[in-house]
Amino acid sequence: MLEGRDLSFGYAGTSLFEQLSLAVPPRTIVGLTGRSGRGKSSLGRILAGHLRPSSGTVVIDGQPRKCGALDSVQYLHQTPIFAFNPRWRIERILSEAWPCDADTRRSLEIPDALLRRYPHELSGGELQRVAVLRALAPGVRYLIADEITAALDPITQARLWRVLQERVADGLGILAISHDRALLQRIAGTVRAL
Structure with a gap:
């Protein structure tokens, strides 16, 4: 289980959340929604090890997360272009993470x-699918999906979530962050507001 226990965090003296606890069990999609600026993405980055909580x-x-350690949590953001080296071809970007199998690519x-x-x-849709493929490396048990389908058309959005739901059935746990409460109610077992 991926857990945040009694987490507090803020920027420049402004608290985003205090004493917040959240759990993402394997084989589950937990939805997280709320207004902009409430700390949803910050919470996702904390759970993924990209930010330290206060x-x-x-x-x-x-096991407590070890700072800087490689582990079983991957973070996917809404704008995947920033996660890729612009000088590398997609094949090299993917091979750096894992030798992606043809079935998952298809x-x-x-x-x-x-x-x-x-x-x-x-x-944007192609980039997001590549980002998801890279994040589904063997050993990844938890995925933080931060608005990953917000910029996609409804058909592409549905296809991408179908693939992720299949991975959930195989044991993956996902924290799905979105402003789209209707989407979260379709894909998540529970939805929490921040």
Whole structure:
């Protein structure tokens, strides 16, 4: 289980949340919604190890997170272009993470021709599918999905979530962060507001 226990965090003297606890069990999608500026993305980054909380603890499968350690949590953001080296072709970007299998690539509709392109040559939907593929490396048990389908058309959005729901059935736990409460009610077992 991925847990945030009694987490507090803020910027420049402004508190975003205090004593917040949240758990993401395996085989579950937990939805997190709320107005802009309430700390949803900050909470996701804390759980993924990208930010330190002011107080509290992040626990992964019963063990406290070690700062800077590689672990089983991946963070996906709304704008995936910033997560890619612009000088690398997609094939190299993916191979750095794991030797992606053809079945997973096909399920995410990533054709071979796309692998030879650079990130700036892909559409937003193609980039997001590549980001998801990279994050689904073996050993990843938890995914923080921060508005990952907000900029996608409804059909692409549904296809991407279908692939992720299949991974949830296989054991993945997901924290789905979104302003779209209707989407979260369709995909998540529980929805929490921040």
